[in-house]
Amino acid sequence: xxxxxxxxxxxxxxxxxxxxxxxxxxxxxxxxxxxxxxxxxxxxxxxxxxxxxxxxxxxxxxxxxxxxxxxxxxxxxxxxxxxxxxxxxxxxxxxxxxxxxxxxxxxxxxxxxxxxxxxxxxxxxxxxxxxxxxxxxxxxxxxxxxxxxxxxxxxxxxxxxxxxxxxxxxxxxxxxxxxxxxxxxxxxxxxxxxxxxxxxxxxxxxxxxxxxxxxxxxxxxxxxxxxxxxxxxxxxxx
Amino acid sequence: xxxxxxxxxxxxxxxxxxxxxxxxxxxxxxxxxxxxxxxxxxxxxxxxxxxxxxxxxx
Numbered sequence: 001x002x003x004x005x006x007x008x009x010x011x012x013x014x015x016x017x018x019x020x021x022x023x024x025x026x027x028x029x030x031x032x033x034x035x036x037x038x039x040x041x042x043x044x045x046x047x048x049x050x051x052x053x054x055x056x057x058x059x060x061x062x063x064x065x066x067x068x069x070x071x072x073x074x075x076x077x078x079x080x081x082x083x084x085x086x087x088x089x090x091x092x093x094x095x096x097x098x099x100x101x102x103x104x105x106x107x108x109x110x111x112x113x114x115x116x117x118x119x120x121x122x123x124x125x126x127x128x129x130x131x132x133x134x135x136x137x138x139x140x141x142x143x144x145x146x147x148x149x150x151x152x153x154x155x156x157x158x159x160x161x162x163x164x165x166x167x168x169x170x171x172x173x174x175x176x177x178x179x180x181x182x183x184x185x186x187x188x189x190x191x192x193x194x195x196x197x198x199x200x201x202x203x204x205x206x207x208x209x210x211x212x213x214x215x216x217x218x219x220x221x222x223x224x225x226x227x228x229x230x231x232x233x234x235x236x237x238x
Numbered sequence: 239x240x241x242x243x244x245x246x247x248x249x250x251x252x253x254x255x256x257x258x259x260x261x262x263x264x265x266x267x268x269x270x271x272x273x274x275x276x277x278x279x280x281x282x283x284x285x286x287x288x289x290x291x292x293x294x295x296x
Contacts, residue, residue: 034250049242053249060253103256107249114245212257219264226271233278 019222022215029208036201044194050114055201057107059209060100061130065168067097067213068137072165075158087154088228090161091144092221094137096213101134126174133167140164 037055044051074090077083108127109119121127143160147153194202239247 049240050245052246056250056253099256099260103253106252106256110245110249110252114242216257216260216264223264223267223271227267230271230274230278234274237278237281 019215019218022211022218026208026212026215029204029211033201033205033208036197036204041197041201044198047115050111053107053111055205056209057104057111058202059206060107061104062206063209063213064097064100064104065172066210067093067100067217068133068168069165071097071137071161075161078154078158079162087158088224089221090158092217092224094140094161095220096217098134098137098141099216100213101130101137104130105134126171129167129171129174133164133171136164136167 033055037052041052041055043049047054071090071093074083074086074093078086078090108130112121112127113119140157140160144153144157147156
């Protein structure tokens with residue numbers, strides 16, 4: 001089996017884990033992450049105590065990129081394989097990405113206010129590019145709710161979701177290609193910019209945020225599927 | 239509490255609040271779905287009773 005197929009197999013197996021088990025795992029991981037962030041990780045040499053925002057800020061940003069990527073992958077599956085579940089899964093993944101995008105913008109702004117003295121700097125390309133990515137996917141919902149339910153809406157939304165995925169590497173690389181380097185960089189080509197307990201804290205936080213995001217994805221997906229089934233049932237009774 | 243501590247606390251409270259609002263919205267939606275399922279379940283026996291009556295008359 002190729003590594004790609006093995007990874008897809010792992011994702012497929014995740015679908016069999018029950019929601020209570022996922023919620024419990026999320027709770028344990030988030031608690032462990034918060035304990036590490038506030039009681040174990042040392043203060044950063046340059047950023048001081050405020051660097052603790054970054055454990056969750058960076059993890060949430062990565063999760064938002066991943067959610068948008070998952071949304072685009074499901075959109076591709078809809079167009080390519082005509083997978084009947086892919087449209088709804090793409091929509092829920094993008095919804096998750098937008099929620100985590102809000103969290104990235106809010107936590108980033110709070111840190112910026114403390115460190116730079118401004119909530120937002122329009123001169124910072126990486127901030128503006130993330131905002132463009134966020135607004136692009138926020139507009140996805142305007143498109144989705146302006147077209148009647150059916151195959152046409154699913155196709156239009158899938159094409160839109162696929163276009164947005166181009167912005168993800170641009171936004172990600174902008175932080176590394178920026179000339180002024182005001183925005184801190186956690187991972188460079190040479191590895192992580194920190195080690196020891198800071199690195200452990202980051203990985204635990206990343207696992208916690210990913211688990212939380214996946215749990216919320218599954219809960220929302222279950223709700224949306226139930227809603228669709230109920231609508232069909234109501235129509236058959238009418 | 240130092241200024242840095244205030245900002246870090248604010249950031250984590252914002253994360254908690256946004257996730258809480260999201261979970262509350264999902265909970266409200268599930269409540270609505272439960273209500274609709276109850277309505278449909280109540281409607282089904284009534285429909286079945288109507289159908290039985292129609293057959294007996296015909």
